[in-house]
Amino acid sequence: MMRRLIQTISTVFFNGYVIGFINGTIFKGDLKVTCVPVLNCYSCPGALGSCPIGSLQAVLADKKYNFSFYVLGLIMLFGIVLGRFICGFLCPFGLLQDLLYKIPLKKHNKFKYDGKLRYLKYIVLIFMVIIGPLLLVNDYGTGDPYFCKYLCPAGTFEAGIPLAIANEGVRSALGILFDYKMLILVIVVYASIKIYRPFCKYLCPLGGIYGLFNKFSFYQMKVDDKKCIKCKKCIDACKMNVDVLDNINSMECIRCMGCVKACPVDAIDAGLKKELQRIKNEG
């Protein structure tokens, strides 16, 4: 309940420019110079900040830059503090997937290729977010944001659809690319009903980057071996299919607290404050 509340507040907070939804325009204030920690399209009418993945592609696609210190620095900062807690608690597209998974249809959350498909998000990151915008450039030396253009369903959901509804100019310009992106969105929506957070598991490049920080982040999860009775209820409860007892700070853990709630003996602990305290005590 608390997580859902934080997710909702976060979604409203990152998309608080309500007038944009009414007028079919986007926010153009100074806040847009900053990236938000989540995958939230900067062309969403309500968006108050910039999408880190969109921004990363924009800088790499610019002929002046071959590397993005600013955006990577911000992503690293968010990642080192919270890791994938951001996915579990702050991401609006994560909230959408969480709600879709609540639809009571038969679930297929564990299947044969689940493990191998997890690497797909790193392929997306390398080819669509980094190499594509950087190397596949036009005659003027600028590239395209390939992830935003050909894959990102958050852009379609948060920006494409609201702008198409409220802005006649946008609506009249829509063509086959929009149809294609709608198809991607429909597939992700359907998959989200059957599989828990398929976009986060298999496709999200930002989740992939944050996953790399899970082991190092200030926010840590811990199993107390003295308390743990090895009942494995935590493993059964994990919808990201993480082996909680073996690797609780796995790259795939979105820190949703499912395991913490499921533990009958309160053996799992999570937090930022406690980890900082532990570091302080260790001197």
Added chain:
Amino acid sequence: MQKIRYMLLAVAIIFIGIGIYINEYEVVFAKAIRICLECIGIG
């Protein structure tokens, strides 16, 4: 682990500082205040 953690934190802050120094944020801002045609599916 702690050393890596603080090292990554320092690198992140240094990166942000360099990005601001070389005006990289201007590209982010310029992109973010215009409707991103690729994002919404116009291309």
